[in-house]
Each structure stands twice: as structure tokens, then as C-alpha cells.
Amino acid sequence: MDHTSTLERVIRGILIALVLIFFLFPIFWIVLMSFQTNETILRIPPSIVFEPTLSNYTALITGRLETTAGNLDIAFMKNLWNSVLLSSASVALSLVLGVPAAYAFARFRFRLGEDIAFTLLSFRFAPPLLVLLPLSLYFKQLGLTNTYIGLIWVYQLICLPLILWIVRGYFEDISPDIEHAYRIAGNSWWQTFRKIAVPLAMPGIAAAGLLAFIFAWNNFIFALILASADKQPVTVGALAFVTASGIQYGQIAAAIVLSIAPTLALALYAQRYLVEGLSLGAVKG
Amino acid sequence: MPHHLELASVSKSFKSNKVLDDISLTADAGEIVVIFGPSGTGKTVLLRLIAGVEEPTTGKISIDGQDMVDVAPEHRDVGMAFQNFALFPHLNAFENIASPLRARSQGDAQVKEGVARVAKLLKIDHVLNHAPRQLSNGQKQRTALARALASSPKLLLLDDPLRNVDAKLRFEMRLELPRLLRQAKSTVLYVTQDYKEAMALADRIAVLNGGKFVQVASPEEIYRHPATVGVARLFGDPTINLAETTVSSDGAIDFAGQKVAIDRSYAMFKDRPVTFGVRPEAVDVKNGGGSGLAAKVMAVTPLNERTVLLLQTSSGAELLASLPSSSAHIPKSESSVSIAFNPNGTHLFDRETGAALRGGRA
Numbered sequence A: 001m002d003h004t005s006t007l008e009r010v011i012r013g014i015l016i017a018l019v020l021i022f023f024l025f026p027i028f029w030i031v032l033m034s035f036q037t038n039e040t041i042l043r044i045p046p047s048i049v050f051e052p053t054l055s056n057y058t059a060l061i062t063g064r065l066e067t068t069a070g071n072l073d074i075a076f077m078k079n080l081w082n083s084v085l086l087s088s089a090s091v092a093l094s095l096v097l098g099v100p101a102a103y104a105f106a107r108f109r110f111r112l113g114e115d116i117a118f119t120l121l122s123f124r125f126a127p128p129l130l131v132l133l134p135l136s137l138y139f140k141q142l143g144l145t146n147t148y149i150g151l152i153w154v155y156q157l158i159c160l161p162l163i164l165w166i167v168r169g170y171f172e173d174i175s176p177d178i179e180h181a182y183r184i185a186g187n188s189w190w191q192t193f194r195k196i197a198v199p200l201a202m203p204g205i206a207a208a209g210l211l212a213f214i215f216a217w218n219n220f221i222f223a224l225i226l227a228s229a230d231k232q233p234v235t236v237g238a239l240a241f242v243t244a245s246g247i248q249y250g251q252i253a254a255a256i257v258l259s260i261a262p263t264l265a266l267a268l269y270a271q272r273y274l275v276e277g278l279s280l281g282a283v284k285g
Numbered sequence B: 001m002p003h004h005l006e007l008a009s010v011s012k013s014f015k016s017n018k019v020l021d022d023i024s025l026t027a028d029a030g031e032i033v034v035i036f037g038p039s040g041t042g043k044t045v046l047l048r049l050i051a052g053v054e055e056p057t058t059g060k061i062s063i064d065g066q067d068m069v070d071v072a073p074e075h076r077d078v079g080m081a082f083q084n085f086a087l088f089p090h091l092n093a094f095e096n097i098a099s100p101l102r103a104r105s106q107g108d109a110q111v112k113e114g115v116a117r118v119a120k121l122l123k124i125d126h127v128l129n130h131a132p133r134q135l136s137n138g139q140k141q142r143t144a145l146a147r148a149l150a151s152s153p154k155l156l157l158l159d160d161p162l163r164n165v166d167a168k169l170r171f172e173m174r175l176e177l178p179r180l181l182r183q184a185k186s187t188v189l190y191v192t193q194d195y196k197e198a199m200a201l202a203d204r205i206a207v208l209n210g211g212k213f214v215q216v217a218s219p220e221e222i223y224r225h226p227a228t229v230g231v232a233r234l235f236g237d238p239t240i241n242l243a244e245t246t247v248s249s250d251g252a253i254d255f256a257g258q259k260v261a262i263d264r265s266y267a268m269f270k271d272r273p274v275t276f277g278v279r280p281e282a283v284d285v286k287n288g289g290g291s292g293l294a295a296k297v298m299a300v301t302p303l304n305e306r307t308v309l310l311l312q313t314s315s316g317a318e319l320l321a322s323l324p325s326s327s328a329h330i331p332k333s334e335s336s337v338s339i340a341f342n343p344n345g346t347h348l349f350d351r352e353t354g355a356a357l358r359g360g361r362a
Helices: A006-034 A038-042 A055-062 A076-107 A113-122 A128-142 A148-173 A176-184 A189-200 A202-218 A221-226 A234-241 A249-282 B043-051 B093-103 B108-121 B137-150 B167-184 B195-201 B219-224 B229-234 B264-269
Strands: A064-067 A070-073 B005-014 B017-027 B032-036 B058-063 B078-081 B155-159 B187-192 B204-209 B212-217 B241-245 B253-255 B258-260 B274-278 B283-287 B293-303 B306-313 B318-324 B336-341 B346-350
Touching (some): A055 A076, A076 A113, A076 A148, A076 A234, A148 A202, A148 A221, A176 B043, A176 B078, A202 A249, A221 A234, B017 B204, B017 B212, B032 B043, B032 B195, B043 B058, B043 B078, B093 B108, B093 B137, B187 B195, B195 B219, B204 B219, B204 B229, B229 B241, B229 B274, B229 B346, B241 B253, B241 B318, B283 B306
Parallel strands (some): B032 B187, B032 B204
Antiparallel strands (some): A064 A070, B241 B274, B274 B346, B283 B336, B293 B306, B293 B336, B306 B318
């Protein structure tokens, strides 16, 4: 017995198509732009018929931007590398610090525990600009300005609360008896954490890690203020395309395509974890 | 020889809630002690204290003469089966059972052999490569039990392991478990709230109620000489008939408006408010009139080997009687009968404290 009529299915198909077009069109348009020169991008009316060119990509990869006003060196590939380095290192550090902390918050009731957890979360409430002025002064004194370590440290403001709170929910969902059973079987606390708690919370850890990676990747303001050109990620590096001779739309589009590629690939790979993770962690059994 | 397990004045409170109150218990090596009691009386908490998952608020726990307070669970050499099974969901049945063996850093061959041994004993050798979620409830329960048994721990803690399995399996396991547990040669603490399970398995039963042991004795002793009204009510199916009454000077008691003589020594409890109890199987029922108490049969319920009668005396008091179904004299519904009480199945309790009063011996 099929309760859905043909009409219903057709309408559903159309609606899904509309939603997809709405969300995917900008990306589609950017991909098209990345294969065009500034002239074809800016013609009116716009058209999807054009002669494709790889010049934008070659300019980015070789690092030489040729404009009507002359040649310009851009460090896009360096920026891309910085993004990869900063984001992965930040997430890795956050996982090392955040997963054990999340476990502690989930399993043990200690003095000020809730307050500490909430304080960590509150880092996400504060507008970054408010924190940045004092931070940049401190960083100058500590000699952390324009260092990878300094940036990775500041990125903990983004990654750590996210990982801590998502993973904590996962640990809370694991029946403590499962861990007790492993202890009684003759394993130490540390083995139980490694062999039972972490594997069981893995979907949550993967989801939180991925989200943290995306947030870190997309961060703009911290790197803009605290680092100079050679340490800046793509988000800041893209500013270089606003040149004296105008805005280089083609290169911006190509840069966007290149810079969303890693996160997109990661998200596609981990989307099963992500959906499962984000829905499961929220609901208490 | 010291007792294998000894609890001395153990108490456990969670915040202001006192769950266990000054509990003492000993168990000898190889003994099966059943902790019996209604839910919420702290049976599970008691096992967790012994396993080391929780620490007692006060008191001492020792295993093999060694003080266990503040000893980590992994160093206590106990096996525990949890009521909710607590299998490791990401490991298959084999690895679940192997975990205590691996923790004792045994070689692969030894682990394999050890798992095969218990798996065969518990008839789960065909599902060893299944993940816990692919197992039926019965198989899960057996896997949990196998895991507890695998390392042949000296002390085995079983927390109502038959609670979450279906009736058929529970019946089978009730028959099999005593043999399995004897074979394991461990001291066993077995928690249950099923009195039949307790009677079938126990060397001794410790009845826990309100955070205290009400009675610790052999199953026969508990059934024949319950220490309190509460214990009498918990053991036996159908439950014991109870009536609030008084004892007259000749030791007879007043039951449903008639004097019933039971035991002359009851005279010593004269004028004391008492509760009289009589087991359904100690109610002798004779067809037609007789010297005994007159009653009418209200309902007849055959339960396999026994038949339960609901009787009503002329004054309106109701009581249950249980006869062997093989008896040729099972009265019909609505018929009149005469009843008498077999002194072996009667009990007298203080009405205020609920404590048993023993004629002559008390």
C-alpha cells in the first residue's frame, strides 16, 4: 500500500529541487566565475556562455597576479598552507585538551565544575573584537604576535568550547556501568578511558572535531589582527585580491573554490558521523 | 580460617539519603549468598561497594582477610554481572568475554581457550563473533555472565542477572545456574527480587529491607521461621494469610470470630496485639461440616501441581489455601468446607514491631 500519490511525489521533487537551487546556486556561480576573466564576469547582462580560462588558477598557484596596472605577488598558496596548518593544529590541540576535560565534566562532580564548563562556553559569547585589543597587547609583550603558536593558542577560544560541550554530552550518554564492567574486569582507569569511553564517544568526537575545524578554517578576525602576511590564512589572504586596479573577481572565485575544497571534502567524508553525531548527542536516552 | 568476604558495619549514604545502614555479613569460600529484597533497598549499591565502584561511607569490607577500602576495582579480583548487562557495544561477544583475560595479560592461545570454555558452558559458542546489538536478550545475559566467570574470580557478584530475560529462559537458567556456580567454585553474592530464584540458588539468603538485613539464614529457615511479617510476606506464593488478632489465656487465638487452638505455648503472648500468619499450604481443607472453622469456597484456581482456593469464613474473613492438585478431595466452588491450621505452617508476629514470636523458644 502506497500512501503517497504521484502528485505528492512530483511536488516534493520540485520543492527539494528549489531548495537545492537556492543553496547551491551561489557555489555553482562561483565555480563558473573562477573560470572567467574579470571582463566576462562583469559584462551585463551576465551569461553562462563564455570561453573558460585557467588563468585565475595559474595565477594563484604560481603566485603572480597580472593586472592592467602591473604584476603583483600574491601568497595564496602560502595562505592555504597556513589555513591547513593552523586549523589542523588547533583542532588537534583542542582534542588533546578537550576530550579528557569533557570526560571529567561528564563523569565527576567536582567543586566549581559547572562554573568552569560554563566559563569555557562563554568564550563563544564574547565578541572577538572585544578580546582582541588586550590580547594583541599581551601578545606583543609575550612575543607571540605573528607566530603559529600564538594563533593556535587563540584558536582554542573557537575550538575548545565546541569540542568540550559536544563530546561531554556523548560521554554522559555512555552508561557508567559499561566502564565499571571494564574496570572490574581488571583494567586501569586510563585503559578504560582509552578502550571504552573514547571509542564509544567517537562519532561525537569526530563531529565536534569537524565542526571545530570548519570554524577555525573560517576564522578571519584573529589572524587579521594577530598575524602578518606570512602567517595569515586564506580568509585574510583573500583581501590581497582587492588591488589598486580593481577587485579581481575571477581570482577571488578561484581562491574560494580552492579554499572550500578541503573542508568540503572533509565534510563529505565525515557527513555520516556529523549528522549522526549532531542528532544523537543532543538527545538523552 | 577467616571468612572469604566480610562486611563489617558498612553504611552508605548519598547526600542525606542513607541507603545502607550498618550492614554486616560474612561469606565463606564457595558459598552462594543471595541478597534478597524488594527494589530500591540498596542491593545493587551493596554489590557496587564490594566491587569497588563505590566506596562505603563508613565500615569495612575485606576479601580474603584483606581490607578493600580504597582498593581500585581492577585490583579486587571480583567478577560482576550487571543487571543491564553492560556489555561493551563496540566489541563482539568474544572480545567482551575475553576482556578480563586480556587484562590479566594472558597470551592469545590462553584467551581463546578460556573464552571457549565459558562460552561452551553457557551455550553461546555459536554467537561469539556477533556484536552485542545482534544478540538476543538471553544471549546478552549469558555473555555478561560468561564475562564475569571468564577469569574464574574468587568472588562473583551477580546483580539480578535474570531480571531482563524472558520467563522461559529465566526458568531454564534457574535450573542451570546452581550447577554453573558450583563449577566456578567462586564465592557468589547473588542479588534478586524473585523469591523462587533465591530459594533455588542460595546456601544462605540475606533479606535486605530498608537498608538493613532483616534476616540472614538458610532458605528453609527463612521459609519456616521468618524473622518478621515482612519476610513472611516476601517468601511464598501464594502469599501467607495474615490476620490481626489476640491470644487468649489458653493459647488459642481468635480467628474470624472463632477460637482456634494452635500451640499451647502461645499462652505466654496473652493480651498482646499480634498478627497471626498461616501459610496457604498449612490450611487443611475438609469437605462438608466438621470440627474446624466453617468456610465457603469462593474460587478454585488450578496452578499446575497445586490448586489454590479462595475461602471465606462465615464472618467474612478471606484466606487462601493451597492443596496438591493430585488430591482427590479438592472442593468445588461454592461448596462448604471445614478448615484447620497445621501448626507447622503458622506464625505469630508482634503487631507493632513485626518481629516473630516463637512459642516456647522465644
